[in-house]
Structures are given as structure tokens and as C-alpha cells.
Amino acid sequence: MTPRPRRSFHLSWVSLLAVFFACLALVPLGFVIWATFATGFETATTLILRPRVAGLLMNTVLLIVLTVPACVVLGVALAWLTERTDMPGARLFSWLSVAPLAVPAFVHSYAWIGVWPGLNGLAAGVPISIVAYFPFLYLPVAAALRLLDPGLEDQAASLGLTPRAVFFRVVLPQLRLAILGGALLIALHLLSEYGLFAMIRFDTFTTAIIDQFQSTYNGVAANMLAVVLVLCCLVFLGLDYAIRGRQRYARLGSGVARRTSITPLGPMRYPALLLPIATVAFSLGIPALTLGHWLLAGGADIWRLDAIGLALWQTLRICLIGGLATTAAAIPIAWLSVRRPCAKNRLIEGCYYLASAMPGVVVALALVTITVKVATLYQTLATIVFAYVILFLPRALVSLRASIAQVPKELEQAAESLGRSPARAVLATTVRLAAPGAAAGLALSSLGIMNELTATQMLAPNGTRTLAIAFWALTGEIDYAGAAPYALLMVVFSLPLTWLLYQQSKKIAGR
Amino acid sequence: MTLLEIWTLRKHYGPVTAVDGVSLAIESGSRTAIVGPSGCGKTTLLRLIAGFEAPDGGSITFDGALIADERSQIPAHKRGVGIVSQDGSLFPHLTVEQNIGFGLKDDAADRKIRISELMDMVELDRAMLTRRPDELSGGQQQRVALARAMARRPRVILLDEPFSALDTGLRVATRKAVGAVLSAAGITTVLVTHDQAEALAFADQVVVMRAGRFAQVGTPREVYAHPADPATAAFLGEAIVLAARLENGQATTMLGQIAIHDRNRQGQAQILLRPEQFSILPHQGTEDSASTNFTSGIITDVDFCGPSCDLAISLDKNPDFSLRLAMASQPLFEKGARVQISVNGPAHVFS
Numbered sequence: 001m002t003p004r005p006r007r008s009f010h011l012s013w014v015s016l017l018a019v020f021f022a023c024l025a026l027v028p029l030g031f032v033i034w035a036t037f038a039t040g041f042e043t044a045t046t047l048i049l050r051p052r053v054a055g056l057l058m059n060t061v062l063l064i065v066l067t068v069p070a071c072v073v074l075g076v077a078l079a080w081l082t083e084r085t086d087m088p089g090a091r092l093f094s095w096l097s098v099a100p101l102a103v104p105a106f107v108h109s110y111a112w113i114g115v116w117p118g119l120n121g122l123a124a125g126v127p128i129s130i131v132a133y134f135p136f137l138y139l140p141v142a143a144a145l146r147l148l149d150p151g152l153e154d155q156a157a158s159l160g161l162t163p164r165a166v167f168f169r170v171v172l173p174q175l176r177l178a179i180l181g182g183a184l185l186i187a188l189h190l191l192s193e194y195g196l197f198a199m200i201r202f203d204t205f206t207t208a209i210i211d212q213f214q215s216t217y218n219g220v221a222a223n224m225l226a227v228v229l230v231l232c233c234l235v236f237l238g239l240d241y242a243i244r245g246r247q248r249y250a251r252l253g254s255g256v257a258r259r260t261s262i263t264p265l266g267p268m269r270y271p272a273l274l275l276p277i278a279t280v281a282f283s284l285g286i287p288a289l290t291l292g293h294w295l296l297a298g299g300a301d302i303w304r305l306d307a308i309g310l311a312l313w314q315t316l317r318i319c320l321i322g323g324l325a326t327t328a329a330a331i332p333i334a335w336l337s338v339r340r341p342c343a344k345n346r347l348i349e350g351c352y353y354l355a356s357a358m359p360g361v362v363v364a365l366a367l368v369t370i371t372v373k374v375a376t377l378y379q380t381l382a383t384i385v386f387a388y389v390i391l392f393l394p395r396a397l398v399s400l401r402a403s404i405a406q407v408p409k410e411l412e413q414a415a416e417s418l419g420r421s422p423a424r425a426v427l428a429t430t431v432r433l434a435a436p437g438a439a440a441g442l443a444l445s446s447l448g449i450m451n452e453l454t455a456t457q458m459l460a461p462n463g464t465r466t467l468a469i470a471f472w473a474l475t476g477e478i479d480y481a482g483a484a485p486y487a488l489l490m491v492v493f494s495l496p497l498t499w500l501l502y503q504q505s506k507k508i509a510g511r
Numbered sequence: 512m513t514l515l516e517i518w519t520l521r522k523h524y525g526p527v528t529a530v531d532g533v534s535l536a537i538e539s540g541s542r543t544a545i546v547g548p549s550g551c552g553k554t555t556l557l558r559l560i561a562g563f564e565a566p567d568g569g570s571i572t573f574d575g576a577l578i579a580d581e582r583s584q585i586p587a588h589k590r591g592v593g594i595v596s597q598d599g600s601l602f603p604h605l606t607v608e609q610n611i612g613f614g615l616k617d618d619a620a621d622r623k624i625r626i627s628e629l630m631d632m633v634e635l636d637r638a639m640l641t642r643r644p645d646e647l648s649g650g651q652q653q654r655v656a657l658a659r660a661m662a663r664r665p666r667v668i669l670l671d672e673p674f675s676a677l678d679t680g681l682r683v684a685t686r687k688a689v690g691a692v693l694s695a696a697g698i699t700t701v702l703v704t705h706d707q708a709e710a711l712a713f714a715d716q717v718v719v720m721r722a723g724r725f726a727q728v729g730t731p732r733e734v735y736a737h738p739a740d741p742a743t744a745a746f747l748g749e750a751i752v753l754a755a756r757l758e759n760g761q762a763t764t765m766l767g768q769i770a771i772h773d774r775n776r777q778g779q780a781q782i783l784l785r786p787e788q789f790s791i792l793p794h795q796g797t798e799d800s801a802s803t804n805f806t807s808g809i810i811t812d813v814d815f816c817g818p819s820c821d822l823a824i825s826l827d828k829n830p831d832f833s834l835r836l837a838m839a840s841q842p843l844f845e846k847g848a849r850v851q852i853s854v855n856g857p858a859h860v861f862s
Contacts, residue, residue, distance in 0.1 A: 149600065154600070156588075158587055158590075158593060160588050161588050169613075173604040261563075
């Protein structure tokens with residue numbers, strides 16, 4: 001038997017798969033570039049440089065500039081109160097600060113309109129966005145707070161800093177990466193959200209693209225708006241990259257971290273409750289109030305079980321198929337990024353994150369344009385699942401990576417030494433042991449799919465009526481009572497998945 | 512002059528008593544080492560002095576002023592007590608310069624000068640000022656941590672196992688360097704460590720701590736040569752504890768007659784011998800049964816560890832007893848070799 005170069009075959013087919021999926025994921029970005037060139041410079045500039053685009057850009061910038069800093073302040077304050085103080089009910093409020101994620105953004109809008117029917121424009125967009133999206137900041141900041149080395153705070157105190165100065169000079173700087181990550185996520189969501197803003201008649205690029213799409217199907221104008229939207233996304237990604245730089249805030253040394261210290265609030269212990277209570281009132285109380293109101297007012301009549309049952313079945317089916325596809329597509333790159341960390345693989349991984357940062361509307365627009373040329377694919381299950389894979393792959397990737405990293409590489413080697421081929425060794429050890437991470441990835445991508453409205457309504461096969469689409473259609477007909485059961489079901493099915501997200505963030509922090 | 516005084520200090524976490532009523536006086540400018548096995552409460556004691564924990568009883572007095580008792584504590588940031596921890600606890604988001612200057616006022620006129628001075632003191636190249644902590648080696652990180660703690664000219668610096676994360680060679684060098692810097696600056700130092708050799712080499716005053724209490728307090732030579740009990744003796748170095756009958760300044764043991772200091776002690780007692788008091792020589796001729804100067808035996812087991820050997824010797828007179836001790840390596844130390852053992856110098860008698 002002649003010796004073979006070790007692993008070469010094995011390595012190549014996993015890499016090949018990863019590169020293949022990465023290329024697919026970059027299709028929407030490629031479409032935007034293609035669209036710019038295909039339109040021609042002159043048409044493109046006239047379509048982009050017009051007052052309408054300036055107005056949309058103004059709206060978008062104002063929305064982000066007002067919402068993101070408010071989310072940062074709220075998220076950090078809540079995280080500090082729930083993780084590092086003796087505020088009563090800290091554990092409960094920690095969970096309640098994540099729970100708003102179980103309410104789809106457009107249901108938040110629906111709930112606020114139910115309480116204040118006249119709400120519209122920026123004045124409505126900012127507060128609703130804050131309550132819908134601040135958990136994206138709260139989660140990473142709370143996790144980072146739990147991971148901070150308490151020795152550093154002790155050290156700062158011994159160097160003469162007051163507790164207040166310790167927070168601003170030692171704690172806050174170390175939360176920078178978590179804050180930056182959360183802020184980027186919120187900014188990207190604000191750029192790509194459709195339902196929330198459409199319902200309160202606040203125009204953003206995404207709502208404008210969908211309006212264009214619905215009036216002039218596959219028009220050049222929509223494509224050019226998508227170009228500007230993608231440029232906005234790239235600006236934020238670039239900003240994040242520039243600020244983040246190459247800095248690592250890794251824990252130095254090997255000492256075992258002590259449990260983080262708890263700051264006594266003293267006389268502020270009960271007044272401090274005002275902030276979480278007010279947050280919960282707006283982020284969960286208002287949806288509960290509106291849903292409760294319509295469910296009571298609607299009575300038994302709104303529970304049209306045949307329609308609701310069909311929507312539920314379709315939603316669960318598409319969530320499962322989409323979730324499975326997303327998780328499966330994430331396996332090659334997850335394995336590579338943990339087991340073969342090199343510049344090439346980091347680049348491939350970066351492609352997935354870049355692709356998923358594209359707003360759903362751009363992904364949908366790209367796939368519509370491409371699939372109408374291949375008539376057999378337009379509005380098929382394959383197309384919508386493809387869109388979900390692009391949009392939600394990083395969710396599955398994060399869970400998979402974490403669980404693969406926990407499987408010692410030595411197990412694979414042991415299996416190989418017992419006579420398994422490299423591929424079989426991976427299957428018998430790492431894949432088996434990473435199954436919980438895969439399940440979590442499946443759940444998290446399903447959560448995204450369940451509450452996805454933009455791409456679903458543009459791409460799903462004719463006659464598809466998921467919970468989100470049915471809800472949207474009914475609110476469009478001003479049948480707010482009839483829409484309530486669909487909203488309730490989405491919240492009920494999202495809650496356990498949100499709980500999983502919450503538990504996972506705690507597990508990553510080692511608790 | 513006593514700078515730091517601890518009086519019947521107590522601290523418990525739930526049902527676990529970490530510090531159980533200990534008292535200690537630390538002289539200004541001295542070096543004290545608190546040594547004990549892990550979990551003995553030594554780090555808790557240090558954290559109580561630093562002000563990171565509040566005592567449940569007793570008091571701490573600093574320069575004549577009460578800084579902590581069970582009712583009130585001066586917070587850590589007002590104590591002026593410096594601390595260097597096991598891993599250095601350098602702020603990962605700041606450069607070396609910002610770390611060292613962390614406790615100094617930002618607008619202090621002499622800030623730059625002071626930082627340069629400190630870098631020289633801990634013998635670090637000033638070119639390192641712009642580096643981040645993760646670009647430094649473990650020994651360099653500890654030097655930066657020391658410079659940072661000294662920046663505010665504290666009168667006391669607490670060292671919490673600052674050398675234990677370093678390699679063996681680097682550990683000794685860093686310990687010497689840190690000791691020299693602190694002595695030159697005249698700073699009172701309290702070192703916490705689980706390494707008895709480090710404690711003995713570093714301190715003027717050694718505190719042996721066990722299960723929250725002080726087993727013994729004394730100079731390094733005192734606690735090593737005259738430990739309070741067999742457990743303390745064993746903790747501070749290899750100890751051979753033998754049953755003996757005392758009479759007129761002589762102890763009669765299975766190793767023969769051994770001198771003791773105390774002529775007045777009579778009757779049964781336990782005595783302590785250290786390995787360096789033993790000489791092991793090749794067995795010569797027939798044994799003179801009347802001689803009490805040496806005992807003969809056979810080496811039954813040898814673990815060769817390079818410079819030293821761990822020996823097990825079974826005594827001719829008492830074959831059931833196996834004498835175990837580490838000695839500097841010799842070609843003689845082979846399994847089955849016949850040797851004669853003699854003991855030098857007086858033995859310590861446990862009270």
C-alpha cells in the first residue's frame with residue numbers, strides 16, 4: 001500500500017462544499033453589482049440622485065441615529081442592573097429583557113397602533129424599534145458582564161478609583177465589543193425591517209423597495225433603491241470593522257475567575273426597579289394589552305380553525321425544512337472554522353456573515369430576478385428555502401461552532417486510530433457529539449423563519465399562507481381582531497425558542 | 512513601628528469559615544509571607560486587608576487608624592493599599608503606559624516622568640510602553656502589574672501568588688527582582704503563596720496558615736527549624752518525625768541517640784529531623800553493636816530525580832520501619848546497597 005498525502009481528499013471536499021455554499025450565499029450581493037452595471041451609469045445616477053432617495057436616506061439615518069444609541073443606553077443599564085446589582089427580581093427581569101424577541105417586530109407595531117391608533121412616522125418608529133430590538137444589545141452585554149474578570153475591578157479599586165469611575169474606566173471599555181456587535185445587529189435589522197415600518201407608515205428603503213416591487217414588478221427603480229440599501233449596510237459593516245480593529249480583549253493569565261461581585265444599590269434598590277418595569281410595560285405590556293383586547297373583543301368568531309390550522313401547518317413545515325437546510329449548510333464551514341482555523345477559512349466564513357447582512361428584501365429581489373429567468377424555480381419551495389439559508393445561516397453557524405469546539409479533536413484522532421476513515425471518524429465523534437448544538441441552531445434559524453415576512457411574501461409559492469403572511473394580510477384589511485390569533489400563535493411558538501436563546505447566552509458565559 | 516495590625520479577624524462564607532479569628536502585627540518596611548495549602552483562607556485574608564471583602568468580626572488597623580471591623584469598612588479605593596494578583600490583572604483594553612498610569616491623575620504634570628521612573632524600577636524597556644498586555648510575556652506582565660501598584664506610592668503592597676503562573680526559572684528571577692524593587696522603595700509587603708520555599712526565601716516574617724487559623728508565626732529559620740507541630744513541619748519541607756525517649760539532652764530513637772537542645776525535657780516525645788541533617792555513607796565492616804553514632808540499613812527503593820534521590824531504607828535493627836527521605840544523589844544510592852546512617856546536629860522536639 002502506498003502512503004497517501006494525509007487528509008488531502010477529506011479536506012478538499014469539505015472545503016469545496018463550504019466554498020460552494022459561500023458562492024451561493026453571495027448571489028444577492030452579486031446581483032446588486034450586476035444590476036448597477038446592467039442599468040448603466042446614467043440611468044443609475046438619475047434613479048439614485050433624486051429627492052425621493054434623499055428623503056428615504058434622511059429617514060433611515062434619523063431612525064438609526066436615534067434608535068441605536070437609545071438601545072445601547074437601555075441595554076447596558078438593564079444588563080448592569082440584572083447582572084451586577086442586588087436589584088430585587090434580577091433573574092426575572094433578565095429573562096423579561098430577552099422575552100420581547102418572541103414578539104415579531106411587526107406585531108410590536110400592531111400592538112402600539114392598537115393602543116395609540118394615530119401613531120405614525122419617525123415619532124412612532126423610534127420607540128417601537130427600541131422596544132423590539134433592545135434585547136439584541138441586552139443579550140451580548142449581559143453575557144459579557146458575566147464573563148468580565150472581577151479581579152480587574154478589584155485592581156482598579158485598589159488604585160484609588162471610586163465604584164463609579166471603575167464602571168466607566170474598566171467595565172464599560174471591556175463591554176465595547178459586545179455593545180458594538182449588538183449595535184451593528186440592530187442597525188442591520190432597522191435597515192431590513194419591513195412590517196414594523198409599513199404598519200406605521202414610516203418610509204425606509206425596505207418599505208419603498210417593496211412598494212416599487214408591488215407596483216412595477218421587477219423594475220429598475222427597485223433595483224437601484226436596493227443598491228443604496230446595500231451601500232448603507234456596507235457602511236455599517238465597514239464602520240464596525242474599523243472600530244473593532246484587531247484588538248482582542250481576551251482574559252489574560254490563567255487564574256480561575258471569581259464569581260463577579262454584586263454592587264449593593266442601597267436606598268436606590270427599589271427605585272431602580274422603575275427602569276425594568278417601564279421597559280417590560282412597553283415591550284411586553286403593550287403587545288399583551290392589544291392582543292388581549294382583540295382576543296376578548298373577537299371572542300370565538302375570530303378562531304377560524306381551518307384557516308388558522310392550515311397557516312400553522314404551513315409555518316411549521318417551512319420552519320422545519322428551512323431550519324434543517326440552514327443547519328446542514330452551516331456544518332461544513334462550522335467544522336472548518338473550528339478544526340482548520342486559517343486565513344482562507346476565515347475568509348469563507350466572512351462571506352456567510354456578509355451575505356446574511358443583506359436585507360431580506362434585497363435577497364428576495366435578487367432571487368426573483370434570477371428565478372423568473374428560470375421559470376421552473378420561481379415561487380418554489382426551493383427558492384424560499386434558499387433565501388432562508390442565506391439570511392439565517394450565521395444563527396446555525398454560531399451554535400454549531402460552539403458545540404464543535406467543545407468536542408476534543410483527540411476523539412476524532414482516536415476514532416481514526418481505531419480504523420475509521422477520516423470522514424467516518426468525524427461522523428462517529430464530532431457530528432454525534434455536536435448534535436445538541438445543531439438542534440439549537442435549527443431552533444434559532446426556525447425562530448427567524450417563523451417571524452420573517454419580507455422575503456417570504458415575495459418568494460413563497462403561490463397560495464402559501466404562513467402565520468406571518470396571514471397576519472399581515474388581515475391587518476392590511478384592517479381586520480385587527482381577526483389577526484390577533486395569528487399574532488398570539490407566533491408569540492406562543494417563539495417563546496420557547498427565545499428561552500433557548502436566553503439559556504444559550506448564559507451557557508456561553510459559563511453559567 | 513507596627514504599620515498594619517490585624518486583631519481576631521473573622522470571615523465566613525455561609526457555613527464555611529475562611530478566616531477564623533487571626534491576629535497579626537506587620538512592621539513598617541518588613542516583608543511578611545502568608546503561606547498555606549490552597550483553601551486555607553490566605554487569599555481571603557489578603558482580600559480583607561485590601562478591602563475587597565468585609566470582615567465578620569475583629570478589626571484591621573492601618574497606621575494606627577481603624578480601617579475595617581464588622582460594622583464599617585473604609586472602601587478599597589480609599590485605603591491606599593496596592594495589590595498585585597496572580598495573573599497580574601492588567602487591563603486588556605489599555606496599553607502598558609495607560610496601565611501603569613491608571614491610578615495617576617490624567618493631568619498630573621509629572622505623569623510621564625513617574626511612568627518612566629516606574630518602568631526603570633521594574634527594569635522594563637521604555638519601548639514597551641505602547642504595547643498591549645497580551646503582547647507581553649508572563650514575567651513582563653507581572654512587572655507591569657507591580658509598577659502599576661507602586662505608581663500611587665502605597666505604603667503597603669499585597670502580592671497574591673504573583674509568581675505562581677510563571678515558569679520555574681522565571682519565578683525565582685521575578686521574585687528576586689520584585690523583592691529588590693520593593694525593598695529599595697521601602698514598601699511594606701505581604702506575600703501570599705502556597706510555595707513554602709518561596710515564602711521562606713522572600714520574607715522576614717513567615718505566617719503558616721491552616722484551615723483559617725495561624726499555625727505559626729516567626730522568622731523563616733525559626734518556623735523551619737522549630738515548627739509548632741508535625742503538620743507545620745511537613746508543610747515547610749521534608750520532615751522525618753520520630754518517636755523518642757528524652758533524657759538529659761539526648762533523644763533515644765530507632766536511629767540511635769540524637770542530641771536535643773532542651774536538657775530539661777524528659778520522657779516520651781516526638782522529634783523532628785530534616786533530610787539535610789542526615790549523612791548516608793557506604794557500610795563499613797562489621798557493625799559495632801555498642802556504637803550509637805550510626806545505624807545501618809539496606810536501601811529498598813530509589814527514585815532517581817536528577818540532583819536528588821528519594822530513598823527508602825529499611826533499618827537492620829527494625830526491618831519493619833522504612834525510613835523515607837530525599838538526599839543529594841550519589842552513585843552509592845542503588846537498590847539493595849547497604850548503608851550506614853548518621854544524624855548530625857540537634858533535633859527539634861515537638862511540645
